[in-house]
Amino acid sequence: MSLIRDLTDEEARAALVLKWGETEPGVLPAWVAEMDYAIAEPITSALRDAVDRGEVGYPAFVRSGGKLGEAYAGFALRHFEADVPPDRVLPTADVTVGVRIALEVLSERAPMVLPLPAYDPQHGLGRITGREQWDLPVEPDADRYVVDLDELDRLFARGARTLLLTQPHNPAGHVHTREELEGIRDVVVRHGARVVSDEIHAPLVLPGAEFVSYLSLEGTADHAVAVVAASKAFNIPGLKCAQIVTGDDATRDRLVEIPMAQNDSWGSLGVVAAVAAYTEGDPWLAALVERLDQQRMLLGRLLTENLPQARMRPLEATYMAWLDLRAYGHDDPAEVLLRGGVRVSPGQAYWPGLGGHVRLNIATSPERLTEIVRRMAAALTGGRGGGDDGGASGAPPA
Template identity: 70%
Template structure:
């Protein structure tokens, strides 16, 4: 059910990821998949364009989109979502900014890091300071340090941006971990914005629990979700803010329209099709990514045995520690010598040496060639 793009198809379809790469490069950097669109999504979009649905979307909460997401959340996460508490936004990062701007008290925002690089300045653009809660690169397990989080809130931080599943850690936080975070947040009267865009991409062995599904979070939290990462439709511009508290929803709805960038009609069409009809394709995708995860582990063991791969519990984005190979700027070296384009770890945490993020959402053949090229580059 998952159809791999050829190189030529990928260059035409993925105009950022592949279109910006040189002809001899394999791009494995930005979070797009080298797979053709899910047929239900492609068919819904083709029908919508044929009908001329290229105008403004309806400005409403709930509606067809809210019902579609509520059904998806019930099936996949056993989560009860009120369709009327689903608010469209243009994309997840804009949704995070919007929620931070409208809902959060003035004061610093806590960013666990290494962190998704486009969000590293989201606090600053709302006039807030960012304070980092950094993962020890030598830690056995990537997790939120609750004592450190408590100190940051005690020092004046007011909001936690929680990315879960986490990019680039690859972690799925457990219910117990989320309850621990809640307890710290409640103790300080703070707020949580939970970026859950990767929730549909939890791999076998882990289970997604929305932060909003934890008791005692309704009055201080929102989740920001989208179908775009799982169904490869980021360019269609439609995400959703989920609330479980009507007063919180009303605060988001009752601001001037200009504070919430307009989402796309075609983005709504794609999201509704994905949520309502995409389950079989999504199941096939998760199976493929699970296979890619296993393939990468075996390839690293054979060709890059000193590479440290953090356990990948969700997403198709692998966080690799290559410091053992002695190159601080590993991503640049691999691109220069191996012609593989990865994201450098310093994009996710300033000054972090020897780490890269690798996108494995490609064919097994390409992934094999990527690792072969990486190994040759690091050995030369």
């Protein structure tokens, strides 16, 4: 029996109050990064036990290390062969908050470089931390996601001082190779700059690719942090517990010493869930990666059969596919697809001004994914669309 259980439509609408609850009945949600799967049993069991004993107050005032640091260190060693000292793991509310804190505390008050496309909440981080955002577009017509090192070098030469790296990448689904990361590191070091590496999707690298943490490279400890969490891999973003990982004690100490009000919003149940995920979730995670690999292959077949002019870079990690639909002639295909009964994320949320692209969430049942692509094809090609069946989606029966 598979450890991955598909939620029925009714269960998904009750559990995923944003992804499903904010989507009109009859429309299939394939947008926000939540999975249509039941939570891993070790996590639900740990949360039930915590609620039964009344553990819903403030979390223990541990600014680094503790049981959360030990749990993540063990997870990183098993999955990434990374030697992470537990006391260099600091709790924070979520990855976006962790990135903001790193910018505020560690980075010079100078422009930050953001490769495009970029996870949509990242677009506001420069503004709220008092920094200019300098975009680094990744060629949309290239077959692979490749950071232009020459352009990165020019941006640092002009005065940028921080690169916001997303590794593995959301929404492009790319896993940076060691060679690619070493090239980025060399440019950063040459200019005395800094890297904040969002590595939330590291546990979701699919077969054929290998995750390398930026901090694992020689010569990065003094200029970088990684921000990680169990939330995406284990489908628990609402519990609010991410981690900032530092490469040296000096960086850790700078982050530990900030005012409490700057980093005080992680939750006690989030800690419980993260510890359970990191210590007991390996079998469920392995089953999830296997399912996502199957979904990735299914999507490739469905696009070939139904939307042959769609272009997709290799999906090496995550469960979000970045689709180039420009050949179908719609500047805002997300709006067209919504009218056809599928809600996806518009590409302009990740690259303002870039038309013809969408981000598609494939973390659902094979039946739903098949129906999603069928409706997409009907909407984009002017055929008979779906969305009029009152919500039936090929989900398993309740």
